[in-house]
Amino acid sequence: MLETVLQAVVNGLLIGGIYALVSIGVTLIFGVVKIVNFAQGEFVMIGMYISYYLSTQFGIDPVVSVLISMPILFVAGVLIQHYLIRRVLGLNDLPQIFLTFALSLLITNLSLMFFTANYRTIHTWYSDEALHLGGIYIPYAKLVSFVLAMVLSGALWLFLRSTDLGKAMRAASQNRDVAQLMGINPNRVFAVALGIALALAGAAGSLLMPFYPAYPMVGQVFVLMAFVAVVLGTLGNVLGALVASLLMGVAESLGIQFVGADSGLIVVFVLLLVTLALKPSGLAGGWRK
Amino acid sequence: MIKSNLIYKYVLSLLLVLMVFLPLVVKSSFVLEILVRILLFAFIGTAWNLLGGYAKQLSLGHSAFFGLGAYTSTLLQIDLGISPWIGMVVGGGVGLLASLPIGWLCFRLKGPYFTISTIATANVLMLIFLKFRDLAWGAEGTTIPNLGNAPLMMQFDNKVPYYYILLGLLIIALTITAWIERSRMGYYLIALGEDEDAAEASGVDVVKVKRNIYMISAFLTALAGTFYTQYIYFIDPQTAFNFNVSIEAALVSIVGGIGTLWGPVIGTVLLETTTILLQSYLGNSIGGIQLTVYSLILMAVILVRPTGIVGYFKEKSQARSST
Amino acid sequence: MSDALVINNLNKKFGGLHAVNDVSFSVRENETLALIGPNGAGKTTAFNLIMGFHRPDSGSIKAMGHEISGLRPHEVCKLGMARTFQVAKPFGGMTVLENVMTGAFLREPKTHASREVARESINFLGLGPKEKFAARDLTTIDQRRLEMARALATQPKILLLDEVMAGLNPAEVDQAVELVKKLSSRGLTIVIVEHLMRAIMAVAKHMVVLDHGQKIAEGSPDEVIQNPEVVRAYLGSGYVKPQGESKHD
Numbered sequence: 001m002l003e004t005v006l007q008a009v010v011n012g013l014l015i016g017g018i019y020a021l022v023s024i025g026v027t028l029i030f031g032v033v034k035i036v037n038f039a040q041g042e043f044v045m046i047g048m049y050i051s052y053y054l055s056t057q058f059g060i061d062p063v064v065s066v067l068i069s070m071p072i073l074f075v076a077g078v079l080i081q082h083y084l085i086r087r088v089l090g091l092n093d094l095p096q097i098f099l100t101f102a103l104s105l106l107i108t109n110l111s112l113m114f115f116t117a118n119y120r121t122i123h124t125w126y127s128d129e130a131l132h133l134g135g136i137y138i139p140y141a142k143l144v145s146f147v148l149a150m151v152l153s154g155a156l157w158l159f160l161r162s163t164d165l166g167k168a169m170r171a172a173s174q175n176r177d178v179a180q181l182m183g184i185n186p187n188r189v190f191a192v193a194l195g196i197a198l199a200l201a202g203a204a205g206s207l208l209m210p211f212y213p214a215y216p217m218v219g220q221v222f223v224l225m226a227f228v229a230v231v232l233g234t235l236g237n238v239l240g241a242l243v244a245s246l247l248m249g250v251a252e253s254l255g256i257q258f259v260g261a262d263s264g265l266i267v268v269f270v271l272l273l274v275t276l277a278l279k280p281s282g283l284a285g286g287w288r289k
Numbered sequence: 290m291i292k293s294n295l296i297y298k299y300v301l302s303l304l305l306v307l308m309v310f311l312p313l314v315v316k317s318s319f320v321l322e323i324l325v326r327i328l329l330f331a332f333i334g335t336a337w338n339l340l341g342g343y344a345k346q347l348s349l350g351h352s353a354f355f356g357l358g359a360y361t362s363t364l365l366q367i368d369l370g371i372s373p374w375i376g377m378v379v380g381g382g383v384g385l386l387a388s389l390p391i392g393w394l395c396f397r398l399k400g401p402y403f404t405i406s407t408i409a410t411a412n413v414l415m416l417i418f419l420k421f422r423d424l425a426w427g428a429e430g431t432t433i434p435n436l437g438n439a440p441l442m443m444q445f446d447n448k449v450p451y452y453y454i455l456l457g458l459l460i461i462a463l464t465i466t467a468w469i470e471r472s473r474m475g476y477y478l479i480a481l482g483e484d485e486d487a488a489e490a491s492g493v494d495v496v497k498v499k500r501n502i503y504m505i506s507a508f509l510t511a512l513a514g515t516f517y518t519q520y521i522y523f524i525d526p527q528t529a530f531n532f533n534v535s536i537e538a539a540l541v542s543i544v545g546g547i548g549t550l551w552g553p554v555i556g557t558v559l560l561e562t563t564t565i566l567l568q569s570y571l572g573n574s575i576g577g578i579q580l581t582v583y584s585l586i587l588m589a590v591i592l593v594r595p596t597g598i599v600g601y602f603k604e605k606s607q608a609r610s611s612t
Numbered sequence: 613m614s615d616a617l618v619i620n621n622l623n624k625k626f627g628g629l630h631a632v633n634d635v636s637f638s639v640r641e642n643e644t645l646a647l648i649g650p651n652g653a654g655k656t657t658a659f660n661l662i663m664g665f666h667r668p669d670s671g672s673i674k675a676m677g678h679e680i681s682g683l684r685p686h687e688v689c690k691l692g693m694a695r696t697f698q699v700a701k702p703f704g705g706m707t708v709l710e711n712v713m714t715g716a717f718l719r720e721p722k723t724h725a726s727r728e729v730a731r732e733s734i735n736f737l738g739l740g741p742k743e744k745f746a747a748r749d750l751t752t753i754d755q756r757r758l759e760m761a762r763a764l765a766t767q768p769k770i771l772l773l774d775e776v777m778a779g780l781n782p783a784e785v786d787q788a789v790e791l792v793k794k795l796s797s798r799g800l801t802i803v804i805v806e807h808l809m810r811a812i813m814a815v816a817k818h819m820v821v822l823d824h825g826q827k828i829a830e831g832s833p834d835e836v837i838q839n840p841e842v843v844r845a846y847l848g849s850g851y852v853k854p855q856g857e858s859k860h861d
Contacts (some may be wrong), residue, residue, distance in 0.1 A: 030505065035401070036400075036401035036402070036405070038401075084592070087592055088591065088592070088595075092345070093345065093347060093400045093401065094345060094543070094547065094591075094595055095441070095591045095592075095595045096349060096401070097347055097400070097401045097404055098347075098539070098543060098587060098591050099588065099591045100590070101349075101587075102584045102585075102587040102588040102591060103588065105536070105580055105581075105583065105584035105585070105587070106581060106584035106585060108577075108580075109577035109578070109579075109580040109581040109584065110577070110581055111577075112576050112577030113576065113577040113578060113581060116576070119577060133571065149472075198470075216577070224408070224409070224412070227402075227405045227409075228409070231398070231402060231405070232543075235402070241519050260420070262419075262420065265412075265416060266413065266420070268418045268419075269409050269412060269413045269416070270413070272406070272409050273394055273409065273413065274411070276394045276395070276406060277394060280397040280398055301778075327823065369817055397734060420716060455827070470721060472723060473717045473721055473723065473726070476706075476713055476714045476717060477714065477717070479703065479705065479706060479710075480703050480706070480714045483703040483704055483705060483706070484701045486665065486685075486697075486701065487697065487701035487702075488688075488703075488714070489665075489683050489684065489685035489686050489858060490689060490691065490694065490695050490697070490763075491686075491688050491691075491694075491714050491715040491718070491766060492689040492690055492715065492717070492718030492766050493686055493714070494684075494686045495686070496684075550707075604746075607707070607746045608746070608749070610707075610744040610745065610746075
């Protein structure tokens with residue numbers, strides 16, 4: 001019994017690492033640019049397809065292809081910020097919500113048109129190999145992706161703490177007007193935030209390929225997870241998103257194990273609704289009066 | 290002023306007469322189908338618009354009420370033999386009641402996170418109906434037994450009566466909207482949509498107003514759910530709680546003009562016409578093309594004219610009076 | 613004359629910041645009280661507490677004899693208190709008339725009656741000719757007028773004005789001062805937060821000074837500006853006049 005629970009927890013943590021990459025991106029954008037990127041999942045999907053084609057056409061291992069998908073998506077983020085997002089900043093909610101929502105619809109359906117709905121999978125030499133640690137089964141592919149996800153998250157954390165640009169982003173996140181007065185160019189900061197967030201999403205996609213199929217709608221599952229993690233981890237809080245993602249991975253996994261194979265999602269949603277009911281400001285948020 | 294009011298009433302009456310006599314003139318089943326689709330989404334859009342357009346509470350989870358309405362009337366019909374006419378009203382009531390806990394939960398977050406919460410609750414409902422077979426037939430759903438022409442059970446052997454039902458529903462929804470627009474509630478809705486704090490400071494009980502409009506919006510949307518089930522003789526969780534219903538309700542309102550009376554209607558006409566043109570040019574072969582075009586239109590509207598078609602004209606006339 | 617507004621030992625902390633620290637004062641009916649203090653002193657927070665946008669940690673707020681701490685803003689408004697915001701918050705998409713009607717609806721549920729009350733309020737504030745303007749198209753001072761008109765339309769007994777003169781040119785300040793006097797002449801009790809000394813002197817006989825969340829002085833304008841604590845708060849210790857001597861350079 002304990003072994004089953006432990007296995008479920010391990011499974012949950014491993015996938016939680018991927019959720020973290022996606023949700024950190026969402027919370028970063030929300031914290032810095034103050035908009036919610038409904039299309040975040042679609043960039044995971046794009047990362048997946050990039051790795052898929054690099055693997056099938058050039059034999060490049062998906063994990064290695066992270067080095068390619070991340071820069072591509074970073075540039076995409078900068079362009080999207082410059083041409084689209086910048087035009088709806090400072091307006092009220094409606095344009096901001098529906099712009100990224102429309103973007104999400106657009107990318108999903110363009111993918112449907114070009115890639116068709118077929119599931120694409122990659123089979124690597126390590127896709128079926130696993131580490132056996134005291135009765136716990138840890139697939140190499142998931143372990144590698146988890147480790148890399150943590151490395152990337154750590155790198156981001158260092159970036160936010162130590163570099164000027166990172167600090168500028170944190171400043172803009174906390175108080176935009178003051179940041180602007182101090183000479184920080186908001187558009188530049190926003191572009192970098194978008195770039196980083198999308199790059200992380202792309203990395204998540206690439207890391208998923210060895211053990212997850214790519215298809216146009218795949219983004220929607222991850223974005224929903226990401227949103228729940230962002231709320232649970234407190235809006236704008238990167239560390240919170242990380243912790244919440246891991247928690248949710250575990251919750252989902254336990255749900256699948258003990259409630260039913262199709263109940264992972266419902267457990268996560270219930271988690272969201274409970275959070276909303278009891279502490280809407282999330283784990284790190286203050287108490288609202 | 291009087292003159293334009295008179296013209297408006299004149300055009301409106303003409304339009305009403307047109308819509309009433311249209312099915313008698315149009316014989317093509319295909320065209321009737323399109324008209325039904327237009328009326329259906331104009332109706333759902335108008336219902337959505339009350340909450341999302343006027344009060345700017347951007348829900349993308351209205352499929353929750355659509356599905357609840359659909360399932361309520363179907364369950365009453367199949368399990369208890371109760372006519373869907375009654376089932377429709379009961380379904381509306383169920384939707385209305387559901388909006389209370391859903392609203393309570395979702396309003397705890399603001400802006401985009403409200404939107405996400407509505408998506409989540411609609412999803413949870415779909416998952417519940419998928420998983421719990423004892424509730425209502427589970428994932429396979431059920432068909433409605435075809436009784437041929439049975440007006441008392443909301444079944445007809447041709448499309449025309451369905452058209453009239455929807456026309457009636459749309460007229461009701463538009464009348465409710467127009468009435469609200471002119472009344473205190475209308476002002477309160479727009480005020481809280483613009484600035485909740487300022488509204489509160491001006492004496493608006495924001496919580497109560499949001500709750501009330503959510504109830505009305507949910508009630509109407511649920512009616513549509515019943516209608517649709519009767520129209521296609523089938524129900525399952527994926528259809529009843531389909532995310533596309535939520536999307537399209539918002540979409541037609543935004544494109545046509547949120548927070549305006551005719552916005553959803555105009556938006557529906559525009560989008561459905563586009564769909565038909567697309568389908569005739571490209572056929573149904575390329576999956577995803579319709580939503581691709583919709584999303585491009587939505588993006589264009591958001592970037593260029595977030596207030597939509599009707600909003601554009603309204604702003605022009607407002608600008609004229611500000612000089 | 614009885615007290616319209618009584619604040620007793622009001623306290624509010626935000627995390628580590630003690631924004632309002634044991635503040636007490638009273639405002640008599642039809643009096644105009646000026647609430648002043650350096651930036652960050654807690655004046656707007658005090659307004660937010662009084663109006664119900666935040667719940668105080670402790671202390672009591674009595675308006676017209678009723679305890680109102682803990683009530684929601686619209687309930688406070690219903691009891692007879694209205695406010696304007698430091699940064700004007702018009703309902704941008706609505707016209708001036710529609711904006712003010714929103715306030716008028718509190719006491720007049722019917723559209724027709726509400727329109728009448730709104731018009732009266734609009735004319736009082738001098739916005740009559742612009743009643744059909746979209747609120748977002750108004751100039752700054754007109755937006756301030758709109759705030760006041762909308763607040764007035766709720767038929768309050770107490771009016772909280774938050775820096776209505778900020779950013780106005782001298783002529784506009786004079787107009788604003790006249791408006792405040794006019795409002796007072798209607799019998800309203802007014803609490804005004806303001807930085808402009810000459811404006812305050814023109815409208816208020818009673819002042820309360822806040823600094824770092826605490827009340828440091830209270831009295832008539834003359835008493836207050838000579839109070840060493842007040843000088844210290846605004847200008848720093850170097851400017852405090854030692855008793856009986858002239859100021860150092």
